[in-house]
Amino acid sequence: MEHKWFNMDVDEIERQLDTQVQSGLTSDEANKRLETDGRNELPEKKRESNLKKFLGQFNDVLIYVLLAAAVITAILGHFIDTTVIVLVTIINAFIGFFQENQAEKALNGIKALLSSTANVRRNGERQEVDGVELAVGDIVILSAGDKVPADLRLVEVHNLRVEESALTGESTAVDKQITVLEPDTVLNDRINMAFSGTSVAAGSGVGIVTAIGAKTELGKINEAITEVEDLQTPLLRQIGGFGRTIALFVVGVAVLMFLFGYFVRSFPAGELLLSVITLAVAAIPEGLPAVLSIILAIGVRRMAKRHAIIRSLPSVETLGSVSVICSDKTGTLTKNEMTVTNVETTAAFYEVTGTGYAPTGEIQLKDKKRTENADQILQHFLTCVQVCNDANLRQDETNRWTIDGDPTDGCFLTLGRKSDMELPSYTIISKIPFDSDYKYMAVLAEINEERYIFVKGAPDRVFEMVAKHSQSDFDRSYWEERMSLRARVGERVIGAAYKKVYSKTEKLGHHDLDNGLHFLGIAGIIDPPRTEAMQAVETCLKAGIQVKMITGDHADTAKAIGKQLGIGDGQTALTGRDLDKMTDEELEHAAETTHVFARTSPENKLRLVKALQKIGHICAMTGDGVNDAAALKRADIGVAMGIKGTEVTKDAAKIVLADDNFQTIVHAVEEGRRVYDNIKKTILFILPTNGAGGILIIASIFLGMTMPLTPVQILWVNMVVSVTVSLGLAFEKVEEGAMNRPPRDPKARLLSPYYAFRIAFVSILIGIGTLWMNTFLQNQGYHNGPHQTIILQMFVMAQLFHLFNCRSELGFAFNKDFFTNRMAFLVAAILVVLQLAITYLPFMNTIFQTTPLTLTEWGIPILMGLAVFVIVEIEKRITKSVVGRRTR
Structure with a gap:
């Protein structure tokens, strides 16, 4: 059962925890509790080894099929095929490992919030101990600037204010009290508690340790972080399902093809097995994970430029x-920087420009009814809020303005610097610090050899003190209405007053504020949007x-x-x-x-x-x-x-x-929509390569023909097209109107019916076209070397020309943006160089079983590419007209 310490009085807590506020625990008792409860630290999270992370990259059904293909080719003695297949899977694994190896540092980040030392009462004496050595029941002494070392039930406070924004989101420092609270009080309103990881902004206090380590509110957040599961993104969920579907389909078709070829076509088992492996390698988009990672990495780089x-x-x-x-x-x-937005004195109303702690802006008069002494009263007001102030305004090492102390005090220092008035220098003689019990701060100060009392605090308390002045013409109802108006628009309101006292006055007490105070005005403060x-x-x-x-x-x-x-x-x-x-x-x-x-x-x-x-x-x-x-x-x-x-x-x-900058999120959403559109275009481009390869192999088995391409050649086509030409699509501009359309449905299929049709259409176009050309070349007497090389180049050229079809889903390829994506032309040039290398470099001829082609022989692949481009453009134009008629 969890104790509600904030709902108990001090005597009950002392009994429950067997401790004494005045003397604290004994050292022996503290050590016993440490042995029982553990140290005041958060548990370490067991980290996954880099080896396990790397091996995890192989946990994909498509990779399983490829690795099985590598094993079978090794058994059959085709070691070059085996080596290339294994290298492809390893390269993919390294890409995934380096892109996804983001170390989990959340626990270390929370550890940095814990206090390293703490002042406690033990054995009846005050002493300093390591923060990790704190035990439940220890009595902790807090001072301004301290980091709270554990969860404490406060038993003594002196103007104690704690900065809790990192834990609770509270924009201002919280005034602490020791009164017992209701049992249903929410975390943010537990003003008799101080929580581990927060810091003391002002004042001092004493508290009993009620929770340490993992049992603190900070520890509960840590536990929540470790228990929260990382959700898989919609794309990864779709790609995962897509990959499993492809793998099951490919394996099923491969088994059927083996049975058909063995029993119907009477192919030798070894030759047939190699053909089936070629089918698997052809149909599996093994380059897709790599190219998706690269496209996403390009998006990451673009976003980094946009902060x-x-x-x-x-x-x-x-x-x-x-x-x-x-x-x-x-x-x-x-901005998380309190800002004075307006000042209303008894003589005029002013608006204050500029936000945050940077002293840039002006105090602008907005009231035509100002009295003659308006400037003097404004000067008194600004002097009051400067004198009644415990903060310090400074620029840090990055030249950003920041404050030390209470944010409300800090914004008044900024207000003073925005004024073009010369504020007098002063000497503080005596002070009543702010306390949440009486809700004001008062200072006795000397200015030009005269002494004044200045008061700044909650308006209702200032109104009450000013109203006691028998000769005051203070209209309390008017100012209460003005205070309510400011509060209704979300502003925190602070009132100010002053009075002149005898020059011999040395001490300041609460009774000195009972008579003679002159009201100066109120200020509205917000944490500005x-x-x-x-x-x-x-x-x-x-x-x-x-x-x-x-x-x-x-x-x-x-x-x-x-x-x-x-x-x-x-x-x-x-x-x-x-x-x-x-x-x-x-x-x-x-x-x-x-x-x-x-x-x-x-x-x-x-x-x-x-x-x-x-x-x-x-x-x-x-x-x-x-x-x-x-x-x-x-x-x-x-x-x-x-x-x-x-x-x-x-x-x-x-x-x-x-x-x-919240605006950066909008840029990020726009980039996300661009990336997804380009990923779909990339899939639309890559899959016809696999589909065409699968059709080519299946048709060859059915027709009893020799395989036009070897497994390693198919693998080359799949990888070289994926990691070169397809990258051109990653640099396509954001679609027009992308930020005027609703978010895409995460349950929507990765491939729309039209995309499925286009992939099938282009697959059949390239596959059947290649098969026909394969038959034609055989009839022309071409032997294996030139024959397979021409077929290989046909496959690649068809995809190269198809790239420009895919830059626009249904638009004409030669549009106004045709030359805007220079990367598309660069990767096309790289692909051409690679294809020349595989054709003319001797060592690549050996690995991929290719031979050099004559200039005339290059005409066949180029004509194939042009034919694919023209036919697909015609199909796009027809589809666009049909879609247009349906939407009219």
């Missing part, structure tokens, strides 16, 4: 079928892709930010508590119909992704915090932020955005 780092090759293609993007808010759709994210959301919606915001932030803030981004209606949102109460069926309905989810836990995010997948969506999940990692790994496409994302998130994701 998207692809960690898993098939992810490029999967992007093309994404139908929903689930995005974290903080740091993904927003990224401008490019708004554009990206709009583009996604046009492309038929739903966008859902799943955040740890508050519902009102999430709804307001969502509305600005175009996600949801600004009125509807479900919280993590709502989701926890839902059955799986109810959750599936909610996942489909709701677009904004707030106060969500890591488990909520994971459930939402699973629900969307169950109802048929191809799901992408973006995020930057540890709390997103499990959902990122489960999603069909996990997208991590590269700049602000944690290492855990990056290593759990399949794509990392190097620029943290």
Whole structure:
């Protein structure tokens, strides 16, 4: 049974854990607990050896058939054939190994979040111990800047604020308290707990260790990551099924052909077995896995130029079928940099331009009713929020502006730098630090030999203090209405006030704020949406892709930010508590119909992704915090932020955005659609080679003819066409209107009825044409060497010309884009060079049993290629006209 420590008082926790807050555990007791519970570290994941990964590349039914063919050819003594077949399978395995060998680093990334040391009370004394030596029941002392070393139930807090965005998605530091909470309090609202891997932004505190290692909230996320299975992409699922179908078909046909040839045609068993192996080699597209890997790798390179780092090759293609993007808010759709967007003083209203911590922007007057002293009051306001401030604004080594301390304090430092006013220098005399109990910060400061008290905090508390001033003309109802207005649009509101005091004042207490405060105004603060994210959301919606915001932030803030981004209606949102109460069926309905989810836990995010997948969506999940990692790994496409994302998130994701730009996801989707279209064109191009080869061998057996090509020659044709000419199609431009069509159905067949017809049509065209020419050449008295070489070149030339047919599915080959793909012409030239090499180089003549051809003999292959090109173009024109009539 899991204990709800946040729902227990301190005395009960001490009894449950047999510890004392004032003295802590004894060293002996801590050691005993370490032996029982283990060390405060996460378990290592057993890694698969490189050898096992490499051997796994052979786990494919098509490869099994090829390896069986290699064994049989070796038994028959055809060792050159055996060697070539084995080399082809090994080359394919190396390509797959190097492309897919992405090391799983998620556990190491989480380990980096754990604290290395901790300050504890043991044996009644304060001492420092290694973080891994913490035991349940230890009393941990926290100070500003510390990393929380384990899950703690807080028992003492002094202005303690903890930065939890990496774990919960909370955009601001959380004020901690020690009060007992309700038993159904969600993770994000457990303000009496401090969690392993988070950091102390301000203040200090004391807590009892309630969980270590794998049992912490961080450890649960780690466990969720290891338990989440990597889903196979739609393309790989289709290719896998496609390969199994081909293998079963080829083996079945081969067996039938052997039986027919042996019993009907009376072929010798050895010769027939070699012919059947030739059939298997001809019909199996052994070059397809290699060329698909290369096409995907080209997509990876193109995406890298557009700031998207692809960690898993098939992810490029999967992007093309994404139908929903689930995005974290903080740091993904927003900048994760609190920004003052407006200031309303008692004299005027101002809008503030610029977003983030970079001090670029202006404070612009937007109120025509300003009073004469407006500039002076604005200066007082800016001085107040600078003095009541514990943050530090700086540029890091990459010249990016960042803050040390509380994000709310940090954004006021940026606000001050945006002003063209000269703010006075000051000396702090005394201070009341911010505390969530009284919700304000007050500072006694000296400016130009005069002393002032400045107050910054929650508007309702500032209103209350100002209203006590007997001579104040403060209109509280007006300012409460203005505060509510700002809150309704998702802004956090901060109020400011000040008063002048005697120059001899040395101490500051809460009672000093009871009278005489002058109200200065309020400021509205948001974590601003990224401008490019708004554009990206709009583009996604046009492309038929739903966008859902799943955040740890508050519902009102999430709804307001969502509305600005175009996600949801600004009125509807479900919280993590709502989701926890839902059955799986109810959750599936909610996942489909709701677009904004707030106060969500890591488990909520994971459930939402699973629900969307169950109802048929191809799901992408973006995020930057540890709390997103499990959902990122489960999603069909996990997208991590590269700049602000944690290492855990990056290593759990399949794509990392190097620029943290949501717009890059749109580019990635467009690239995914281009890659998938080009893969289909490539398959449309490659398979007729295999089909024609199979038809040629089957017809030869049926007709009792000598095999026109040997297994090694067939293998050459399959591989050389795959890894040269077919690559030209990988560089075709994105189809016009690709981002205006809905996502493709992942259940749709890889080959449409028309593609199946085209493959069969071209296979028959090349196969029967070659068979006829084979008979013609035999009748003309050609012997084996020149005869087989001409047939070999016919096969290759037919495919070379067919390449240009495939660049457009139904359009005319010679269109306006004919010369835009220079790579198509380059690979065609490479193929010609290779074919000249196999024809005229002596060592290749020996391996492939070819002979040099005369110039006249080259005319036959070239005419064959031209004939295929012209006939297919005619077929395309007829098909296009038929399709056009049907759609009218």
